[in-house]
Amino acid sequence: MTPTSQRHAYLPYVDGLRAIAVLAVVLYHLNPAWLPGGFAGVDIFFVISGFVVAASVGDRERTSFPSFMSYFLSRRMLRIAPALIVCLLVTGLVAAVFIPDAWLSESNQRTGRYAFFGFGNLMLARFGNDYFSPISEYNPYTHTWSLGVEEQFYLLFPVLFWLWSFGGRWRHVVAGLFVAGGLWSFGHAMQIGSSDHASAFYLLASRFWELAVGVLLYLGMAMAGRRFDTIDPVTPRWLFPAGALVFSVLLVSLVTSQPARFPAPGAVLPVLATAALLGMLHGRPMSFPFVRALTWHPMLRIGRLSYSLYLWHWPVFVLFRWTVGTGSFATRIAALAIAVILAVLSWRYVETPVRRAPRLKAMRRVAVVGCGVVALYAGMWISGWVDSQQPSLSISAVSRHADDWYPSRKATVTNAAGCSVTPAREKVGDGFRVVFERKACNDPVTAPDVFAIGDSHAMAYGTMFSAYALETGAKVTLYNNGGCPFLGLQPWRDRAPRCLKVAGQALEHMLPRLGAGDVVFMPSLRVPRFVDQWDRLPQDDIPELVFGAAAAKERETAMLDGEKVLQRIQATGARAMLEAPDLVMKAPLFRCADVWTTTNPVCADGTVVNRAEFERLRAPMLASLHDMVGQVPGSIVWDPFPVICPVGGDCNGFLGGRPLFFDGDHLSGFANRLLLPSFTQAVRRLHDTSSSIAATAD
Template sequence: MSSSLKSVTGSPLAPLPYQPYIDGMRALAVLSVLIYHLHGPWLPGGFVGVDVFFVISGFVVSASIAGFKGRGLWQFLGYFYSRRITRIFPALIVCLLVTALFSALFIPAAWLSAVNQQTGFYAFFGLSNFILAQSGRDYFAPATEYNPYTHTWSLAVEEQFYLVFPLLFIAWLVGGRGRKLSAGLFAIGALASIGYAIWTLRSDPVAAFFLAPGRFWELAAGVLLYQCIGQRREQPTARHWDGLALAALLLILLAFILSRSSNFPFPGALLAVAGTLGLIICLHRRPGFMHRVLGWRGLVMVGRISYSLYLWHWPVFVLFRWTCGLETAVTRLAAVALAFLLAFASYHWVENPLRHATLLRRLPKAVTILAGLAAIGLGSWGARLLDEHTASISLSQLSRQPELWYPHGWSANPQRPGCNADPEYRNAEGGLLLIYQARGCQEPLPPASTTLYVIGDSHALAYEGLFKQYAMQTGRTVHAYNNGGCPFISLQPWRDSENPGCLQHIDAALRDLRTRIKPGDILFLPSLRMPRLADQWGVFSDEKVQEQVFSDRAIAGRQRAQADAVEVLREFAAGGVHIILEGPKPLFKAPPFRCADWFSRHNPVCAPGFSLPREELQAYRQPVLDGFAEIARQLPGVGIWDPFPLLCPGAECSAWRDGQPLFLDGDHLSGYGNQLLLPYFIHHLETQAVDEDRKLAP
């Protein structure tokens, strides 16, 4: 191979001259993505600008190395990767580090930001698409709009493509049959990629969208286009090519308007890919009117900064969403202006100086590559350091007072010096079992012959602060079976007993529970049993909430669920287990944690407020309480603990008490809320256990 390469380096293909229309196409692509990310309904298919970028990248990177002058495989790899590193990573590393800093300052830890820092860390290594694919959140889910690193998935796809590109392209440089071999390899790879995309789309659409195997065909299409037309030297031809170019451009614009989230990446991206290929074919070495259109100075300028603009616009938009919001004309204009300002700064002070640095050109390629890898490593270390010191540098109350805000509450107990009851995590047939047990206490704990068992969804886990303190005060062990999003006996069967995924976890928890629980133990069943009024990014309509509570379907579902609950709980009640159902807590239309700081209090998500009339919430609760009463009537061993009166003592229910948060978001308790309920919870359990024992006594 080395000698073959040597034989063609004397007459390599001349690199293609600069083509302004390519930058014009890049501008259209990045602006479509920017508009879509700013407000999706303005350009519903704007996200396919990324697919346009993929095709352009495949074409341009092929053209950029076709004139390689060197000898041997290793020299070619050094040439290729040194160029890619200096092109991609300087601006990327700076953007990721700045984003990490501002994330630490302004973005609190929450379910909404659960994978943010992990995504950012992997983005340094071109692997963020794997994290996003594993998260289960697709690209179009509202939650992805709160991760400032989501957009790096496309860079990861390109970087992974570049790992195999030179190995498939090198035969092209040999010439002769090598060019046919290279084109054949890319064609086979493209077909395999399409097959993978179709197959994976059925089983795991999130992975199909984010992962490189399903996107390879788009980049390969650009490479194959260059291999088909790039080496030819056509003379300018008739003007009918302008008409075809206009048709291809209209195809791209239609893709920006008509594309929807389904069937991506194949065949969903086909329209954008076809339009991009057609436009390049029509404009390649054929000057005409469309060259002047796409070569307009304003478009070319945006195209030149398109990489930096793509990097910066998304974290800017996300940080606006976390702070002052991105819903008004003023905030949108400010966000766009800031994104362009940062893009210009990045292009002129980061991208260009390093790409064209004389020193870097003189350095051996291996040194450039090693320096680039070292910069990547240092950058990731810096981002990790910022994340670890978030509590000390953050401007958010949540980071400065985590015990007050987060449900895990306080790990220590002032009445029990040295005590700690942080949970031990175990696997229960694929589900999560958390065991809270006091340890390290300097004074002996009260003897405990019984155990508290808990089954529920994230609202059960939101009692973590209470469970830890309960274990330290009573000496009892708490076993909590948890699966987020899967309540237990919610009286909404479509959420648990009719949900196959949830039913599997519930059955596993019950099987494990049967091997542990004994007469006299307590089974506590907290879960979300009313429809949410809001989530962490927006409010739901009153009509939807009322339909989920008062419709004929909801009433029939509750009746079925009541009968099912009696059958499930009967064996535990008959076995002398004390069963306690949790009465529904207050719900709210705005998440307190999103509105706790000076920089976020005026975010539109806070507008619905943090209080509701007790009467309104009681109306939503009553059907659940009626269902509980029927279950308790049929099973004498069942009791009810209702925290609602404690959390809402007046005519107006509030998410705050004496300036402290009772709730983290619209329905999950805060650490302070846990601490408030603790003495009442302990008193209720002790009282009910005694009462039930008296009833069962001969």
């Protein structure tokens, strides 16, 4: 029987596979429990992309490389750029309005700007934000990693594929190039998957093999004589059971895929299953059951919307996480509905008109590419400008009252006399130090110099350190240990190999710089936290961590180590001041400060902590700290808790409507100013005591 001709440009069953891929990804992002391996939908997209881009240019006549390159890139530009630009610009504006600046969002806008040119994946890999980490769930541009992989592949593809149009042995050369590249890529993914999972997951080098499988499928079919412009009415009997088996394998991979095994070897199953389905369904008539299922009208509609739906669903879901939350079925359905509406609008009013515009079709291919590059640069510039205007655009209480919320925001502080303090940062080993020193001021120095050492909880005193230096004329030197506490008396953190190294570097750099009368301040989180910036934390193990026999023994061991450090400090003539366990909240305040956050699950425990409950929680650590400093005369424990939570009731994270904490355990700028008198008094008292002891000794 003679095959019947069909249009070459469109393979409808491919849209059906795209529908499966995008639905898998969307369901996974909406709630991973609904489809645990749904993230593998992206791997389906990669195989489809490789197959479709190869088929789209596989029958072109021999031409020059510049002509081939401009033809290919212009088609990709028209397909990808318009909807991407609109989505990134709208996302950037909405993020500026609703998402406050925080550690949880610090890499967001940089990722967005790089995403205009397909390099968002490089930023995600650079900052080590693993796709499955909580911080990635709060970046509205995380999903652009896969677009980055594809766009980078589109720059490489013409270089590898151009010789295909030469025919003959050159086609075997092209196939060999993709085979070699795919094998190297798979080996590379296997090699770095365990040591640098973020890079393995995000970067083209470890994903090339998936796209290459799609390309090689087309090359193999073409070299075998398979037609791409006909339908074969004869379907082998074995094809249906084989197709059912492969389709089942694909669905199983969307349920059982494990994040730690991706991209290699975990993606092998969905990649090969997708390639097998593409090969089996090619040229089959519409009556074939799988073709009929994949070309069912709703599947075709979703498939045609797949690019726009992929673009829009993630920013919408992330915005919901930042505001009302996605903890209920109702909020998830609302987020999905908004994403679908935006996808339909994008497809109808952005994607389709641009692709069908007569003027664009009539333009030279090079001109189309040039205009696309200019549009992308313009979008990136606008995005950067919007980001710079975030403090004025935002309607969040955090941004509107930044001085109260952020503990270290101002680069320079100045008093009425013209004295100023500009914190200066310099690298120390694997960490850094920040120096707060008064300039342009003749007022006398009225307090001792302070050396502080610790992690982000030490950095959270930045506003207080600037004010202390400005008011007293003393110098404050803050050593940051890159996320590691200092004398936290929690060995599982203090004794981590990296923390031992970084804390040791800071201590050895600080000790020779200490002088008689200086004060070394050691703030740290010394009780378990209830919440992180992204979610509430499990609390079942807190009693054992605080009150258990093993915990008490570990504190005793840590105290012995701490005493040695305090003795080394005392030997320089300086005095040590440790921070007592400060209040910790059960909600991250910066995420619970606006009316639209009241339903967010992360705010469910409220901003009030039972005073008696917390005092009981901190009692064992507080006793250990007093016992430790009791062994080293001249050392003290400074307690900010009575100022943060005055006697007379429970502890509220807000005082007069102003925040005492930024998140759940880092002090706010307002709390810094509130604690300054108590801190200054404690430092002066310690200095005076030290001076008296020295005078008595003389």
